[in-house]
Structures are given as structure tokens and as C-alpha cells.
Amino acid sequence: MNNVPPMPLEEAQARLLALVEPLPMEHVDVEGAIGRYLAEAVQARRTHPSADLSAMDGYAVTDANLSGPWRVVGESAAGHPFSGTVGPGEAVRISTGAVLPAGAKAVILQEDVACANQQVTLTGEAPEPFHKHIRACGLDFCQGDEVMAAGIRIGPAQAALAIAAGHKHLPVSRRPRVAVIDSGDELVRDPETCQPHQIPASNGAMLMTMAHALPVEAERVGPVIDTTEALIGAFETVPMADVIVTSGGASVGDHDLVRPALEAWGATLDFWRVGIKPGKPILVASRACGTGRQLIVGLPGNPVSSFVTGYHFLLPLLRKLLGARDPLPLRFPARLGVPLRAHGGRREFLRASWDGHRVVPQATQDSGALAALAASNVLIDRPAFAPAAAEGEEVLVYLLQNGGIA
Structure with missing residues (x-):
């Protein structure tokens, strides 16, 4: 498999997503469904609005062509409708959201009338058309x-819609169980005790945070030392995980043991190496587990590589398990604030800052540069063999912040 050329990104993503289906459905209350994905379509259990309502404060009348006067015969307030019928020459004081009285055809704005001694006279403009200020039943x-x-x-607007449609509970897929394992003899869990020959185990925390941007149950294991036995032992501590994500040990060095550990554990490798930079040595494997199957996503150990592959593979996988209709991240065009040189033979994701108008790559693009990553809010998608691009040209970018990471 070492001689197989790296797989294109979209092909690798399609192969990964084809390995799983959404997890079993459950019904949860609407507020508890925030951030999750609908497992089934939702039909309205009621009509909304369920009656003709006034969209403004004013007076409900039968005919808005006349200038009045109209005699005020009652009031319709939100939650307290007028019980009678409005006849010719009559008006009902009405507030925003109140039910339109029987017989009323129009609402005249309160600022367009003069009212004295229970008499209303038109002083401004009548509504055109008549129903301009009426929210019709079923609108x-x-x-x-x-x-x-x-x-x-399901976000705030979808939750409000579900409740307005008469739903107290919503159908969603159950939360995926995720285990994050980082490995390497050089890693230490406590950054305050890190020695010069060691590295703080930041990838595990980074990937946990990334996973928690979605409604999942995540736990962290490790860091694990570089032995096959230690890795197998770590895998066996998370028998109920739907997804195991590893960081480090996925390449071809003498201490890159994730592949042999997975094979010894009984997992089947689906693919390895994707033609992107950073993140080439990503692997995907699976293993039968009880009545289901565990998916293993092996990410590179360099922190930026781990982040980029987590963004393009771990998050789409979790979205698919949660039942997302569109699990892949979306790109959008942005204009360069600086020129870019011609690009090499591997598709690259440049860490960059976008101010809403122009996008500028970070000066440092090393796969270990966390400061540059943390300062970025987009990834520039730079195709293989892309020609030089001038300032002001459009490039495609992936959003990392303001909701884009989930």
C-alpha cells in the first residue's frame, strides 16, 4: 500500500462517509435538540398563524376606502380577541398580534387616524392593498x-419553528461516542511539567474541542507511549466508542505504530494517505464491535496537520453519524489581499486571515506552527499546480471561526 499514490481529497471523504450511516434515532425535547440534526422530516401539527392577525397597532374596520368617522365599539388585544362583529361605520382598537375581528377587512395604522370621543377619523393614508397590515391565517x-x-x-430559528408547528419533541440521531487518543513518547499531559525534550500533548485537547463543537460524547485517552502493546491497550479501553480518532503515529517512521497496532487489534484499513498538505498521512480503518462497527481515523501528529485533517475528515464523519444532510464543509470565494506564487504538486490548505473583504495567508505555513493556526479564521484551498495569483483575484476558502468549525 506504500506504493499507492495518495488519494484525492473528495474521493477520500466520499469513501469515509460511505462507511457509516446515521446512528439510531431517538426523540428529545426541542431545547435538548439544539445543535443536532433531524432524523426525519417534521410536519406541522397546527396552522400558523391559526387566525388572521393584525401586523400593526391600529384600528380594524370593514372598509378602508372611507375617511370615517368610525365609532370604536371594542378592542382586540393579543390573547384577548374581540368577541363581536365589526359592522359598517365601526372600528375595533387592535394591537399587534391580535386576532382580526369578524367582519374586519383592513387595519388602519394608529398614526394615520385621529381619535376623540370614541370616534376615529382618517388623517393619513389608508392601507393599500386593504390586507397590507394583516397576517393571514396560514401565512x-x-x-x-x-x-x-x-x-x-437545529438552531434557534429551527427550534422556534418546531415549537410553533406544535412539537415538544424532535427526532434526532443519538450522540456519537468519540474517543481521542494521542500517542508519542515525547508527549506529556501536563504542560507545566514539560521538559526540554518533551512536547505538551496539545493535539488531544484540540481534537476534543473540535469534536465538542458538535453534540457528541467525547473522552480523551493518553498520551500513549510508542509501543504496539500500549496502543492496543488504549484501543481496548474504549469498547463503546463509535469513532476512535488518533493523533500521531500514522506515517511510515520506525515509531509510527498506529497502522500495525490497528491491524494487530483486528481492524481493517480502508485507505491511507490523501493528496493534501498538510495532512497527507491520514488513515481510516474499521473494526467490528458487538452488533456494530467502530471507525478509526488516524490523524498526523503535527498539530496543524491534525487540525486540517480533523476539519476535513473527523467533523464530516461526526456530522454523518448525527444525520446531517450535508456533512462536508462549504467553501466560498474571497479576494486575495496579497499575491500568491505558483503552487506545487499537492493541494494545500493555507492558514489565513479574512476580514470580510480580503484574505491574507499567514507568514508561517509550517505544519507545527500553532500560533499561525490560532490567528487564522479561514483555510485557503490552493489546488495542485495552481498558477500564480495576483492581489484581488478570487480564491476559495473554508471558514474556521464564527460557526464554520462545526
Whole structure:
């Protein structure tokens, strides 16, 4: 397999996502479903609004063509509708969100009338058309309408929609169980005790944080020393994990033992090496576990490589398990704030800052440069053999912050 050329990114992502289906469905209360994905389409159990409502404060009348006067015969407030019928020459004081009285055809804004001694006279403009300030029954949706499709993520607006549609609970896939294992003799868990020949084990915390951007149950194991036995032992401590993600040991060095440890543990390698920079030595494997299967995603040990491959593989995998309709991250165009040189033979993701108008790569693109990564809010997608690009040219970028990471 060492002689097989690295796989293109999209092919590798497709192969990874083809290995899994959304996890079993459960019903949770709407507030508990925030951040999760709908396992089934949701139909409205009620019509919304369920009656004609006023969109403004004013007066409900039968005919807005006349200048009045109209005699005020009552009031309709939100939650307290007028019980009678509005007739010719009559008006009902009405507030925003209140039910339109029977017989009313229009709402005249309160700032367009003068009211004295229970008499209302038009002083401004009548509504055109008549129903301009009326929210018709069923304007938003009707009972039986599909209001949300399967696979969409539930946020504040979707939660409000579900409740307005009459739902107290929503169908979602259960939370994936994720185990994060970082390995390497040089790693120490406590950064305050790190010696000069050691490195703080930052990847585990980084990947845990990345996973927790989605509604998952995650635990961290390690750091684990560089022996096959230690790695197998770490795998065996997480028998219920749906996904095991490792960091480090996925390459071809003498101390890169994740592949042989996985094979000795009984896992089957699906693919290894993807044609991207940073992150080439990523691997994906699977192993039968009880009635299901565990997926193992082996990420490189260099922190930026681990982050980029986590972004492109771990997060889409977790979204697919959660039932996302579109699990892959989205790109959008941005204009360069500086020129870029012609690119080499591997697709590269440049860490960069985008201010909403122009995008500028970080000066340092080393795969171990965490400061440059932390200062970035986008990844520039630089194709293999891309020609030089001038300042102002468009490039495609992936959003990392303001919600893009999840």
C-alpha cells in the first residue's frame, strides 16, 4: 500500500462517509435538540398563524376606502380577541398580534387616524392593498405542511419553528461516542511539567474541542507511549466508542505504530494517505464491535496537520453519524489581499486571515506552527499546480471561526 499514490481529497471523504450511516434515532425535547440534526422530516401539527392577525397597532374596520368617522365599539388585544362583529361605520382598537375581528377587512395604522370621543377619523393614508397590515391565517405554514427536512441542523430559528408547528419533541440521531487518543513518547499531559525534550500533548485537547463543537460524547485517552502493546491497550479501553480518532503515529517512521497496532487489534484499513498538505498521512480503518462497527481515523501528529485533517475528515464523519444532510464543509470565494506564487504538486490548505473583504495567508505555513493556526479564521484551498495569483483575484476558502468549525 506504500506504493499507492495518495488519494484525492473528495474521493477520500466520499469513501469515509460511505462507511457509516446515521446512528439510531431517538426523540428529545426541542431545547435538548439544539445543535443536532433531524432524523426525519417534521410536519406541522397546527396552522400558523391559526387566525388572521393584525401586523400593526391600529384600528380594524370593514372598509378602508372611507375617511370615517368610525365609532370604536371594542378592542382586540393579543390573547384577548374581540368577541363581536365589526359592522359598517365601526372600528375595533387592535394591537399587534391580535386576532382580526369578524367582519374586519383592513387595519388602519394608529398614526394615520385621529381619535376623540370614541370616534376615529382618517388623517393619513389608508392601507393599500386593504390586507397590507394583516397576517393571514396560514401565512407561515398550514397543518400537515413539511416545515423542516430530514438532515437539517437545529438552531434557534429551527427550534422556534418546531415549537410553533406544535412539537415538544424532535427526532434526532443519538450522540456519537468519540474517543481521542494521542500517542508519542515525547508527549506529556501536563504542560507545566514539560521538559526540554518533551512536547505538551496539545493535539488531544484540540481534537476534543473540535469534536465538542458538535453534540457528541467525547473522552480523551493518553498520551500513549510508542509501543504496539500500549496502543492496543488504549484501543481496548474504549469498547463503546463509535469513532476512535488518533493523533500521531500514522506515517511510515520506525515509531509510527498506529497502522500495525490497528491491524494487530483486528481492524481493517480502508485507505491511507490523501493528496493534501498538510495532512497527507491520514488513515481510516474499521473494526467490528458487538452488533456494530467502530471507525478509526488516524490523524498526523503535527498539530496543524491534525487540525486540517480533523476539519476535513473527523467533523464530516461526526456530522454523518448525527444525520446531517450535508456533512462536508462549504467553501466560498474571497479576494486575495496579497499575491500568491505558483503552487506545487499537492493541494494545500493555507492558514489565513479574512476580514470580510480580503484574505491574507499567514507568514508561517509550517505544519507545527500553532500560533499561525490560532490567528487564522479561514483555510485557503490552493489546488495542485495552481498558477500564480495576483492581489484581488478570487480564491476559495473554508471558514474556521464564527460557526464554520462545526
